[in-house]
Amino acid sequence: MSASTQSRISRVVVTPVAFGDPPLLNVVGVHQPWALRAIVELHTDNGLLGLGETYADESHLARLEAVASVLPGHDPYDLHGLHRLVAGVLGRETGGAGASFGGMLDVSSAVATVYSPFEVACLDLQAREAGRPVSDLLGGAVRDRVPFSGYLFYKWAGHPGLPDDDWGEALDPDGIVAQAKRMIDGWGFGSLKLKGGVFHPDDECAAIEALAEAFPGVPLRLDPNAGWTPEMSVRVAERLARVLEYLEDPTPGIEGMAYVAARTDVPLATNMCVIAFEHLAPAVAVNAVQIVLSDHHLWGGLRRSALLGGITETFGMGLSMHSNSHLGVSLAAMVHLAAASPHLTYACDTHYPWKTQDLIVPGVLSFEGGSVVVPTGPGLGVELDRDQLGVLHEQYLTCGVRRREDTVYMQSIDPSFRPNTARW
């Protein structure tokens, strides 16, 4: 069933883009000099344009293109039909590592990740046609600004062989505190998250303690991307119990997280062991996590992510939001989703301060006091800057990066490097 409108999708454009990314360190290696994204444009026969943004690893791009080729003629209001169409195009193919997770995640199916940008673009179209913001299609904004946390990373001063970036090096507590100061001064963030899994947990605890001392009362999170054993995770939780807002994915898997959760009062959050609806029941059954980080790119779009928010509320879990390196179309979608999520209990993550280029017309999404004001114009509220889209596409064509490979890149610099998963 469909069609409360006569508009149909007439043309689909998928544009891969690349933008400069600093050498941010994590458990699987280091960010490459270029981060990839794909911009999805859905044009309709009544002259509207809907936008989506997603990962751009080459296997993911091929799947996007396969869906794009069969989409003309589709009703942008028929989201269930869109989901069936994506599932049909992808058939029984599995997701594998094809969606820019740097080797951290392996999803069992690519349907949700491929469906997501098309769903967002359809919602953008619907909302533009209605003259209402996308948040209205998700039940309406319950807040007019969305709080984000400052996302801190250990990092080198620059990519080897390239000039240093203007953030400088951050490889110890002083460097992390200086980075946090810049995040707070520049964006006004009221909470901070440190990406861990890089150094020995004792060193990362020292960095968190330095942050607690430098910014008293600011909520702090530490996320080693499952870099520690369950026993080490309990030790860290004990040491940081008084200063952590939550500990994110200290150890791999639902069982490991449940082991830790049973031995600490520090809430555990995840964007790694609960990454699909089928993981919720087993996680709830053993109280493995107290907070789920939603991510519309991964969970299958905005409506499914809103559903996830409702499920977390039902089971008494908290809700936050996960981020990967992204541009403004994604930020707009994240902001609309968060605005229309009554149960959002924590500030959202974003990598946005780390990017140096964007492809949306500036002025709509700006950080004030660590929050982004929810756009109130039609649709997502953002427009493509065609010149910038061209620049970032040209960068994609010439940069040579075709998939996110933090480990391969790190090993090209340090051949002895091994991902740190559950090493300590």
Ligand code: GKR
């Ligand atoms: O950008 O290196 C990174 C992060 O580690 C990212 O890949 C994670 O997915 O931000 C993410 C997280 O919270 O786990």
Ligand code: MG
């Ligand atoms: Mg995480």
